[in-house]
Amino acid sequence: MGNSNTPQVGGIAIQTQKSFYLPGETVSGFIYIQLNSQVQGNQLYLKIKGKESSYWITIIYVNNQQVRVPHYGHNPFINYKIPVYTWNTPFVPAGQYCIPFSFVLPQNIPGSVKDIWNHDGIFGKDASATIDYKLKAELHSPTGQVHIKGKTPLLVKDEYRSPVVPLSGDSNLPMKSWCCCSKGFVNMKCYFEKNAYMPGETATVICDIDNSQGRIAITNMIGRLTYSLITSNESDSKTFTKTNSELILPGVAIGETKTGANQLKFTLPIITEKNVDGEEIATTNGHFVKCVYMLQVYAPIGSCCCSCCSTEPLMEIPVNVSSQPTRFAAPIQAPAGWAPQQIPLVTVNLNPLYEYASKKVGKIKHFMPEVPTPATAGPQMAYPTGMQMGHMTQIGVPNSPPMIGGNAYAPAKI
Numbered sequence: 001m002g003n004s005n006t007p008q009v010g011g012i013a014i015q016t017q018k019s020f021y022l023p024g025e026t027v028s029g030f031i032y033i034q035l036n037s038q039v040q041g042n043q044l045y046l047k048i049k050g051k052e053s054s055y056w057i058t059i060i061y062v063n064n065q066q067v068r069v070p071h072y073g074h075n076p077f078i079n080y081k082i083p084v085y086t087w088n089t090p091f092v093p094a095g096q097y098c099i100p101f102s103f104v105l106p107q108n109i110p111g112s113v114k115d116i117w118n119h120d121g122i123f124g125k126d127a128s129a130t131i132d133y134k135l136k137a138e139l140h141s142p143t144g145q146v147h148i149k150g151k152t153p154l155l156v157k158d159e160y161r162s163p164v165v166p167l168s169g170d171s172n173l174p175m176k177s178w179c180c181c182s183k184g185f186v187n188m189k190c191y192f193e194k195n196a197y198m199p200g201e202t203a204t205v206i207c208d209i210d211n212s213q214g215r216i217a218i219t220n221m222i223g224r225l226t227y228s229l230i231t232s233n234e235s236d237s238k239t240f241t242k243t244n245s246e247l248i249l250p251g252v253a254i255g256e257t258k259t260g261a262n263q264l265k266f267t268l269p270i271i272t273e274k275n276v277d278g279e280e281i282a283t284t285n286g287h288f289v290k291c292v293y294m295l296q297v298y299a300p301i302g303s304c305c306c307s308c309c310s311t312e313p314l315m316e317i318p319v320n321v322s323s324q325p326t327r328f329a330a331p332i333q334a335p336a337g338w339a340p341q342q343i344p345l346v347t348v349n350l351n352p353l354y355e356y357a358s359k360k361v362g363k364i365k366h367f368m369p370e371v372p373t374p375a376t377a378g379p380q381m382a383y384p385t386g387m388q389m390g391h392m393t394q395i396g397v398p399n400s401p402p403m404i405g406g407n408a409y410a411p412a413k414i
Helices: none
Strands: 010-016 026-035 043-062 065-086 095-104 113-117 127-140 146-154 167-176 182-192 202-210 218-232 237-252 264-269 289-298 314-321 346-348 391-394
Touching: 010 127, 026 043, 026 127, 026 146, 043 095, 043 218, 043 237, 043 289, 065 095, 065 218, 065 346, 113 289, 127 218, 127 289, 167 314, 182 289, 182 314, 202 218, 202 289, 218 264, 237 264
Parallel strands: 010 146, 095 346
Antiparallel strands: 010 026, 026 095, 043 065, 043 127, 113 127, 127 146, 167 182, 167 391, 182 202, 202 264, 218 237, 218 289, 289 314
């Protein structure tokens, strides 16, 4: 049974009622226990864990030899071990048990993510980043020995909390040639339809370009959707960026203006990044792991432009991109003769008294205030970054286990 089993003792399995949860949402589920023999010990614990892990490589040279330096980040931001049920005997009799539980996820926690970058087939992965959550159930002896345990991943889908609004930006930049000679000014104003998207949607961008005061041509206009993975730890960070969609449009000649009826209007498909398992990666804002999407409008200036003293027009806004879970587990299959003892619903509260240290050394960075209330038993559950080089403006303002849901990862068997 479950995923920590011995035929002699038995096992534990955990099943949540939904495939994914949002920050601040109530997680409900069941702990299923099957004991094939009596177990010394009477305390059942539920562990709730959430952590960020980051890894990347930088290159340095020592005595003209290339050396790859690894960097690691680890942030266990949720780490609770909470007693959820105590038997009134010093042992747990052989048998079957079903313990329903519920708890409220903290607000402002990042969504689950798994991303691995591999730019180098010789040396392997250059970077990896994960934010993951797990639920664990453990049956302890009086001395603290864990007799049996089970676990399940918990998928958290980040929720966009800010209003979905259109945005605009403008820039008025000097144009200079070699030797930094002034070549006038170019003015660019961009209007972005909104700041949040679902995969498969299309972003609409409108641009007014005024090169009437410029004496250098804008060779073309480029619209992009970029994705960046930002990995960090307490002291260092590294950003990996790629273009997910791009559109090249005609440029603006010297003295030309494209405004009003002649303004540029284009659309870009919202193409999400996918991890090694083919799952879409959503916008995520952790401490050590960030996944960032940007809409950009870039205006390359003619080849005579001096790159040392002139800045080419660039407008960009961060956009929130959501994702849909793609992995859903089959429901837990009950063994023959499954007729568990039903335990009343246990409401679990994330009390700081129940926090415990991670095995890995790292400073815990909380994403929310803690809730100082203990676990309680309840009634029976019913079974069944802004813009660069411009100014941004916001425009407007039962006797068998339930067979529903399941977790978002691997199925478990009792």
